[in-house]
Amino acid sequence: VRLAESGGGLVQPGGSLTLSCVASGLTLEYYAIGWFRQAPGKERERVGCVGNSDGDAYYAASVRDRFTISRDNVKNTAYLQMNNLNTEDTAVYYCATDPQLYHSVCDSLLYADWGQGTQVTVPA
Numbered sequence: 001v002r003l004a005e006s007g008g009g010l011v012q013p014g015g016s017l018t019l020s021c022v023a024s025g026l027t028l029e030y031y032a033i034g035w036f037r038q039a040p041g042k043e044r045e046r047v048g049c050v051g052n053s054d055g056d057a058y059y060a061a062s063v064r065d066r067f068t069i070s071r072d073n074v075k076n077t078a079y080l081q082m083n084n085l086n087t088e089d090t091a092v093y094y095c096a097t098d099p100q101l102y103h104s105v106c107d108s109l110l111y112a113d114w115g116q117g118t119q120v121t122v123p124a
Contacts, residue, residue, distance in 0.1 A: 001025040001113040003095050008118030011085055015122075019080040021095030021115055029073040032101035035080045036108050037091035037120075047080070047093070049106035058104040062088070085122045092117040 007019040021033070034049040048059040050069045059067060068081045078095055096111035 001097070001099075003097065003113055003115035005093065005095050005115040005118040008093060008120045010121045010123065013086055013122055013124075015085050016081070016083045017085065017120060018082070019093055019095075019118055019120070021078040021080075023076045023078070023097065026097065026099060026113070027073075028071055028076050028078055028097060030102070031097050031099055032103060032105060032111075033069060033071060033078045034096045034106055034108065034111050035067075035069060035078075035093060036096060037089075037093045038117075039088075039091040042091075044094075044108055046106040046108060049104040051101075051103040051105075056104045058106045060106075082120070085120075087122050087124050089120060090122050092119050 002024045004022045011017050035047040038044040048069050050057045066084045071078045094117045096114045098112045
């Protein structure tokens with residue numbers, strides 16, 4: 001399984017960005033997808049996770065109502081739409097999945113397959 005994130009960059013406070021996570025070796029639509037992030041000097045934290053059925057989603061309180069996870073099954077790609085970004089959203093963002101997970105379980109320790117990460121920077 002290989003996951004490749006893209007779409008990170010520098011965005012001004014209040015701006016938006018969409019991250020992509022292209023999967024190979026696994027059909028994403030059947031499994032849970034998690035997005036996690038790690039800021040400098042901080043532990044990795046969960047952003048949000050979705051299961052393989054509509055409506056099965058979890059979002060961290062810090063991003064709820066601002067971030068949305070979606071997937072394009074034809075492209076075998078997951079997305080993280082991020083709106084109203086602020087400086088606290090600055091981090092490396094990772095997507096993850098696991099062929100044993102089907103629901104929006106957002107514990108990073110349960111995910112076996114990870115992308116390389118993409119940097120999102122929101123300057124002060």
